[in-house]
């Protein structure tokens with residue numbers, strides 16, 4: 001079958017919310033796999049992608065794990081089904097490969113909360129400070145960063161810095177507050193960014209859900225900008241300690257298989273539920289906030305993926321000098337503590 005023989009492909013429509021017009025049928029999945037082979041591409045899907053995208057991908061995981069898979073892949077082309085800063089990180093770690101994202105409009109409100117000019121200005125106000133950036137940042141911001149961090153190693157990264165040096169921590173204010181509380185460090189300045197998509201995972205909602213389901217475990221995914229507010233609230237005692245499990249993606253799936261609980265409340269982006277339900281079908285997984293769905297992640301539609309493989313678009317470019325500086329900050333991150341998997 002050739003591309004033109006598959007009549008369904010003609011139905012792709014480009015609209016303000018992304019590409020639509022294609023259903024995720026078995027024929028679509030066959031065509032995606034055929035085109036990926038023809039393009040010598042591997043398809044990577046973030047855990048928060050639509051279930052159909054996760055199911056058709058060669059690998060599913062968190063952003064850092066996927067970037068590492070991209071760097072090691074034999075294929076010359078990486079199709080990154082996730083948001084733009086993640087595809088940029090893959091490009092930073094695999095500069096010689098072609099990195100495609102099915103829709104370059106898939107941004108991230110947290111990464112967009114600080115740009116390179118704002119960071120330059122902030123650094124000028126604190127010229128001796130060490131800049132620590134969470135991975136949810138653009139390549140340009142990473143290029144102005146001393147050490148990147150994930151939620152898993154943010155505390156270790158900040159603790160590794162000379163206590164007499166000021167620290168600029170960005171962009172997530174909840175992760176920053178968590179790090180400040182744990183390290184007890186006073187000379188840390190925190191950028192007031194947040195993932196507005198998940199502002200709904202708040203203390204009242206967590207408390208209400210935990211009270212309504214007293215026997216349920218509560219899984220909080222720390223490597224997700226969207227869950228850092230939950231991480232902060234759990235630390236503040238809004239919910240009982242013994243019920244809260246702060247887990248990476250892999251840890252969450254392992255814990256789902258091992259827990260004795262019949263019900264688990266999940267405080268993160270709702271796309272994670274798909275992998276959890278596949279891993280432990282006997283458990284009733286419920287979202288703490290079922291509106292916690294990232295519209296940027298969901299811009300990677302079946303139509304967008306098909307178009308990407310047909311046309312070789314959208315290609316992700318990072319200027320070589322920016323990529324080189326950004327790579328250093330990412331490599332420092334990987335070397336400290338347990339970096340986990342990024343968002």
Ligand code: SF4
Pocket residue numbers: 083107108109110111136195196197198224225226269294295296297343
């Ligand atoms: S869920 Fe929030 S932090 Fe994650 S990609 Fe979407 S906007 Fe960014």
